[in-house]
Amino acid sequence: MTLKAGIVGIGFIGVDHLKRLANSISGVEVVAVCDNVPGKAQKALDDLDLKLKDYDHFQKLIDDPEVEVVVITASNEAHADIAVAALEADKYVFCEKPLALNADDCQRVMEAEQKTGKKMLQVGFMRRYDAGYKRLKEVVDNGEIGEPLMLHCRHYNQSQVADYKTARAIYETLIHEIDVLHWLLDDDYEQVKVYFPRQSSLVKSDDGRLKDPQVIVMETTKGINIVVEVFVNCQYGYDINCDITGETGLAQLPNPASVSIRKDAKNSTDILVDWKERFEEAYDVEFQDFFDRLNNNEDPTGPTSWDGYLAAITADACVKSQVSGKTELVKGAKKPEFYNA
Numbered sequence: 001m002t003l004k005a006g007i008v009g010i011g012f013i014g015v016d017h018l019k020r021l022a023n024s025i026s027g028v029e030v031v032a033v034c035d036n037v038p039g040k041a042q043k044a045l046d047d048l049d050l051k052l053k054d055y056d057h058f059q060k061l062i063d064d065p066e067v068e069v070v071v072i073t074a075s076n077e078a079h080a081d082i083a084v085a086a087l088e089a090d091k092y093v094f095c096e097k098p099l100a101l102n103a104d105d106c107q108r109v110m111e112a113e114q115k116t117g118k119k120m121l122q123v124g125f126m127r128r129y130d131a132g133y134k135r136l137k138e139v140v141d142n143g144e145i146g147e148p149l150m151l152h153c154r155h156y157n158q159s160q161v162a163d164y165k166t167a168r169a170i171y172e173t174l175i176h177e178i179d180v181l182h183w184l185l186d187d188d189y190e191q192v193k194v195y196f197p198r199q200s201s202l203v204k205s206d207d208g209r210l211k212d213p214q215v216i217v218m219e220t221t222k223g224i225n226i227v228v229e230v231f232v233n234c235q236y237g238y239d240i241n242c243d244i245t246g247e248t249g250l251a252q253l254p255n256p257a258s259v260s261i262r263k264d265a266k267n268s269t270d271i272l273v274d275w276k277e278r279f280e281e282a283y284d285v286e287f288q289d290f291f292d293r294l295n296n297n298e299d300p301t302g303p304t305s306w307d308g309y310l311a312a313i314t315a316d317a318c319v320k321s322q323v324s325g326k327t328e329l330v331k332g333a334k335k336p337e338f339y340n341a
């Protein structure tokens with residue numbers, strides 16, 4: 001079977017996913033695209049030599065009877081409205097992270113999904129499909145390092161766009177760790193605190209107010225302490241690390257394979273510069289799994305709207321802590337039965 005998909009938001013990752021779905025993933029045919037900047041989607045289609053329907057509003061794409069799956073790669077603030085509209089039209093949804101910018105909007109998405117009576121949405125938390133993280137999870141689940149006690153993670157971007165904001169480093173960047181560590185440890189967050197160490201003088205932001213780097217400390221219900229350094233203008237590359245210290249050992253997320261070169265009295269290995277290359281395989285695996293399951297009439301088994309909601313309440317607490325300077329509790333609603341099934 002082949003499902004027909006429409007992609008909303010043809011920016012950096014929209015183009016990347018368009019290429020991926022058009023060329024590498026089986027069981028899906030992209031039939032339509034949409035971007036609210038006039039001419040942007042058409043330019044991408046021309047560059048890729050693709051002839052697809054190009055809508056100027058997401059509702060038109062959703063209303064196209066040919067579109068069965070809506071892939072949301074629009075900017076963060078547009079996700080919730082597009083997801084709700086697609087679910088109300090009974091279309092499957094793949095929504096890039098974050099599901100929404102706050103817990104209330106995630107609730108709206110969950111309500112719309114529950115009204116359809118079945119699981120219809122997967123959130124693009126692709127790290128769960130990365131081979132390194134999957135191996136790390138096996139190590140933890142098999143008890144190879146005993147019970148996890150504390151984690152030290154790094155999420156560094158080489159640079160970010162000039163309108164990046166201090167809160168965005170939480171709901172757009174840290175959000176990956178929030179989700180993947182909750183999955184990895186099979187645990188939820190209880191409280192968080194954000195620290196601002198000495199700030200980099202090299203950070204350029206529109207309003208000069210971006211605080212970078214940040215250190216986020218998260219404590220889980222089992223008492224595991226997690227320290228994540230987020231530095232979105234680190235200059236030297238895209239660097240994702242995760243060390244887990246357990247009762248009997250320490251497990252580290254592997255770095256992407258790179259040939260080490262010994263030359264001129266130096267031994268060097270490459271560091272990647274962006275997420276596209278670092279998680280290329282994970283995006284492929286995540287989409288193939290999503291479309292395989294839908295084509296087999298199975299529910300998607302990836303991150304759910306509930307996972308999107310959990311990430312949002314944790315991000316909300318972190319943003320609150322950025323302002324208050326205090327430890328903030330992660331508070332949320334009870335998990336609906338729908339998401340236990």
Ligand SMILES: NC(=O)c1ccc[n+]([C@@H]2O[C@H](COP(=O)([O-])OP(=O)(O)OC[C@H]3O[C@@H](n4cnc5c(N)ncnc54)[C@H](O)[C@@H]3O)[C@@H](O)[C@H]2O)c1
Nearest residue numbers: 009010011012013014035036037073074075076078096097
């Ligand atoms: N999973 C990942 O690793 C990953 C990587 C990159 C981006 N993302 C997510 O993907 C999304 C897009 O990121 P990006 O870097 O491509 O941003 P981008 O700004 O390059 O692209 C977003 C596009 O969406 C369009 N858009 C905004 N609102 C719209 C609307 N209402 N209807 C139609 N189009 C609309 C914009 O015009 C733009 O072309 C973000 O939510 C981001 O968090 C995820």
Ligand SMILES: O[C@H]1[C@H](O)[C@@H](O)[C@H](O)[C@@H](O)[C@H]1O
Nearest residue numbers: 156157172173174176232275
């Ligand atoms: O949208 C991107 C993407 O999610 C990357 O994986 C992350 O490293 C960036 O910080 C974020 O801006």
